[in-house]
Amino acid sequence: MTESVWDLFDLEGRVAIVTGGYGQLGSQMCDALAEAGANVVVAARTYEKCVEKAEELSAEHGEAMAVEVDVTDEDAVERMVETVVDEFGAIDILVNNAYDAHGYGVAFEDLTVDEWERTLEGVVTQTFLCSQKALPYIRESDHGTIVNIGSHYGVVAPDHRVYGDADINNPPTYGAAKAGVIQFTRWLASYLAADGIRVNSISPGGFYNEEMEDIDDYTEVFVPEYEHRTPLGRMGDETDMKGIIVYLASDASKWMTGQNLVLDGGWTAW
Structure with missing residues (x-):
């Protein structure tokens, strides 16, 4: 029987790790995956925040768990993978969302x-580390998928004029690194295709962040300038990451791999 569209999006019983899972975008993705039926692992450096998010998910959806991890530490990543497998017995979905970028507010020179x-x-x-260490278990899944989080600034350069004196101008470190994530996505997709494992990336544009409202020129200069240059006329909101992550994590995208989906309200369209 042909699967319905609801069947294709259903993640019931699958295990999904989301690194950086309690942050602005990570939290959205954890919510969406849990709502679709997955057992979500909230993984990040600050264990208390991971626990808070995991408890919230468990209360509203299926079982979730928190794992403390420094994703740049090989041993810590191995422990994360082992902890998840000990608890759930599998890894079906890996979302590489965590990042640690430096150079903000610093002149290129x-x-x-x-x-x-x-x-x-x-x-x-x-x-690379999280994908490599989780791979043996993702290979055992019938629905193995990896989703990497890039950025529209891994695709195009920032318009430096939109920032004013907000001191949050996008540094060259960030764009270069995110471009590397997008290319790594393509390489890994090609490499793992024979195993039936799909690898794709999402490149979000700017999302409005209430925590930055006290920064000089954020609401007065940056936000209106950014929105003016965006065809849809706004920044990302509290639900814009939800649909795309469920699509890439589920069988709804089972014939898609090696792709970078740009979620930016049209910023890169002109």
């Missing part, structure tokens, strides 16, 4: 090699 290298480690290397 003053950017240090340390800031450059730490960003590559905190964005590209962690994506």
